[in-house]
Amino acid sequence: MDSEALRKYSALHPKPAGLTLQYGTAGFRTKAEQLDHIVFRMGLLAILRSKAVTATIGIMVTASHNPEEDNGVKLVDPLGEMLHPSWEEYATQLANAEEQELQKVITEICQKAAVNLHKDASVFIGRDTRPSSKKLSQSVIDGIQVLGGQYHDYGLVTTPQLHYMVCCQNTQGQYGKATLEGYYEKLSKAFMELIKQSHCSGESQRHLKIDCANGIGALKLSEMKPYLPQEVLIHIYNDGTKEKLNHLCGADFVKVHQKPPGGLDMKPNERCCSFDGDADRIVYYYKDTAGHFHLIDGDKIATLISIFLKELLAKVKQSFKMAVVQTAYANGNSTRYLQETLKVPVHCVKTGVKHLHHKAQEFDVGVYFEANGHGTVLFSKAAETKIRQLVKEEKDDEKREAAKMLENMIDLINQTVGDAVSDMLVIEAILALKGLTVQQWDALYTDLPNRLLKVQVADRRVIDTTDAERRALTPPGLQEKIDALVKKYKLSRAFVRPSGTEDVVRIYAEADTQENADALAHEVSLAVFHLAGGKGAPPQP
Secondary structure (H helix, E strand, C coil): CCCCHHHHHHHHHCCCCCCCCCCCCCCCEEEEHCCHHHHHHHHHHHHHHHHCCCEEEEEEECCCCCCCEEEEEEEEECCCCCCCCCHHHHHHHHHHHHHHHHHHHHHHHHHHHHCCCCCCEEEEECCCCCCHHHHHHHHHHHHHHHCCCCEEEEEECCCCHHHHHHHHCCCCCCCCCCCHHHHHHHHHHHHHHHCCCCCCCCHHEEEEEECCCCCCCEEEEEEEECCCCCCCCEEEEECCCCCCCCCCCHHHHHHCCCCCCCCCCCCCCCCEEEECCCCCCCEEEEEEECCCEEEEEEHHHHHHHHHHHHHHHHCCCCCHHHHEEEEECCCCCHHHHHHHCCCCCCEECCHHHHHHHHHHCCCCEEEECCCCCCCCEEECCCHHHHHHHHHHHHHCCCHHHHHHHHHHHHHHHCCCCCCHHHHHHHHHHHHHHHHHCCHHHCCCCCCCCCEEEEECCHHHHHHHEECCCCEEECCCCCCHHHHHCCCCCCCCEEEEEEECCEEEEEEECCCCCCHHHHHHHHHHHHHHHHHHCCCCCCCCC
């Protein structure tokens, strides 16, 4: 390690005094002007990680659905997964080290993680469309060059595209070609093969309005358009030419406010969807003839995909284990529908994509979605091999057709991470193949009315939870109070959990009517305020 170069470059990316940041599920995220030293140091860390695992590592500069003035950075592990938890700690240590300690911290990481500095290293870089992203990705490159690593800068890409590239590179092209063309070709080919197997020609099915959150999704979707068949008419809105990123639009806005985004005019019963700022989340919605807005969130997307996959798996007659993974935020009626009507096992895990992804890996076919629209499907190596073998060798026509559809689904789904573009094509293909309208999809089950609230507290750590965050262990008496409140309402449940990023406690409640869900959420928020050290005035109904 060239300590002179490290000193020189580190001085060009000084750490603001007194700033400490934590590497979480979303990597680092804060105001863009506070990030320069962080991204420089993540360039250093990516090289160390690459040397430690002898593979290419990804670095994405994005703050996803945050406002345009924010930015962030996250690392991508060799198979396109999120950074290993033990390295999240190293990221936090390196980010918060004082300048004179930088070399010492790097040496400590090398010792703890058995990093051989003489090994080769390579990093793939991507960024979103924020005004600050280009300069920040240049700082990443400075960090990479200090430690003498190779890099490839993909420039503007969606977050899932970078995950895809990293996976392709480290599987020696088995997962696909590590280029944008490779990505577009793989997805569009699988999509076309799938809809070729559709026997209904409902032309009106194919129109789709897409709100791209004024972000990277608009650019990449426009690039992909020529690869898609003529029948698919996608109309891009909020393409970033006029308005600010994520401002009054995007998947997060639509989900939180339960209303359509600005910049997209909806006619009754038109199918519409929204991506978030870095295109790793998607939600669908429509307006009925009475003008009521209907949101189709991640729970209902998981349900549609599960119905389709379950039918195909039944046809190929293999003993594959399939399951759906949710968090406590999944609507109670979605869980009920999956378990009771579809007879698909459902598992609940802690909030955060890494927990869902990890659990989904335990099955031959693991479907996971957060209610916010982030999710994907994982196929085990054994299941994938068996399915591809059936396509080649199965004599029975129906079995072979079903296996072919499953094979195309495997190729269409981005298994590395939730991907709005890939998920959208999966949904469009299933709706076409099953001849479903957006209203029929929505009518599979009715969401239980629910309410999300948050209460400011002095210290979020006073709340400790268990049972995938569905029950509170501390402070004493809080869970008993919640249990008593829940008993007052029909079809109700409620849980509280500390935020991962700020001193607030998040509250979720659902019940048979909106009025009851609101009342329950309010009563639980009062209990949290009084028992968990609420700040300011007590919550008002």
